[in-house]
Amino acid sequence: MRGTPGDAGAPAAWARELLDLLRPAGRDARRVVDWLAGTAEAEVSLQDAAGTLLAGTRLPLDASLVAALRSGRIASAAWEGEGRHLRLVRIGHPSGVCVLAVSRRAPFDRHTADVVTHTAQVIELLLAAHETTAAGHRLQRATADLRLAILQLLMVEDTVAARRVASGLWPGLLDADTACVFVVESAPARRERLVAECLDTTRDEALVVRCPAMDGHVIVVSPRAATASELRSLVGRHPGTFLGGSVWESLARTATAYGQAVSALAVARFRADKTAVYAERTHPELLMDPAALRGWAGRVLRPLDTLSHHTRAELLATTRLGLEFTAVNTAKILGVSRNTxxxxMERVETMLGTDFDDVTARALVHLALHTQINLLDGQAGSDPDAASPGLAGLLDGPAVGAWARELLGRLDHDTRNVRRTLRTWIAAGGNAERAALTLGVHAQTVREHVRSAEPVLERQLLAAGTGLYEVVLAHLAVGELEHPVLTTE
Structure with missing residues (x-):
């Protein structure tokens, strides 16, 4: 049973109880006010400077006394009348002043007065700690928002603005010409811990961002070669965590590097070490004649050359991401609306004379954009008007054919004829229902066949993106899909 302040030896008991309320599990001003009410056998209220009740029971208080306490003219006040005894105590904290009021029928003896005084001090500490913690959380949120803003600037190739924003908090972070992008994946509930570990591992020498589109993803942009091994070690310590990394790209190509990292992440899910790097896999464009591929890509994208540099960069960055992700996720990554x-993307469709509902058309525009970003790096490029083979000529090469036959041949061992399902599904624009009608099966069967092909091909298919587009090119190379019409080709 709780002792009263007048009991012999009670001060030690109530002091211990009050100190217990400072333990991490009990740090709440409302609990302290409730404890004071029970200990002092009183009614207690805690009000802020505006008179808002923060804890306890609202009490009728003399306005002039409260004003004097809030202004700092007095630190405490006592009043009695109408059978009540009242004590008022001013409590200062970083953002303002509160008033603690204690009203009881019995007079305040020395012990009860001590309880009130010490309780006021504890409340002051709790309010200050709460505001410090809240300020820390606000700072963390602001810093996280700033990191996201820098990433979004990099995604639209505005490296000048990104460096300017980053220089205040992370001097030198983006001074390098090239960087790698990594995507670390975990369960959404574990992401905050993963973010903290990524920040600790990279020691503010990388840009660590909570992915705005995928709840379980953490994006890391780093100019340091050591970051790859550091993140691999981190992933190795956490079950159910995966890592995808890009090749080295210029900062202006962060969007491309991000797409590479997401593509590699899809491969990492099927690997024992849970990690993958985009360059670890043979890509069809690397098997084509570079000059011919540059010429073809230049013709495909030539209508966009009439735009201003800023508008063209904006459209290309959005389209590159839009071909990898949904419009909603692309909007979150870029910090714009999905309607934007x-x-x-509709403007790009119109200018290129194509239809992005056609998966094969998407694959070809993706190839052209990827070629422009990578194969033109440090090269003057080819004249789009120069004679060069079209897409059929690019895909007819022996290296591309051998790659395509090997890739799709992995599906031939499945007795369910998954290869036919996948081909039909692609021809149906990635629509399981339409493919099911053609095949005479249930739509869920189509999805299961496509999903089962992902680990065999080591590519993500149902979520679209680079992996799917490479599989589309393989089908085109072996003649199992019709070539789409591009008016600019």
Missing amino acids: VRAR
């Missing part, structure tokens, strides 16, 4: 994403 759709409008930009």
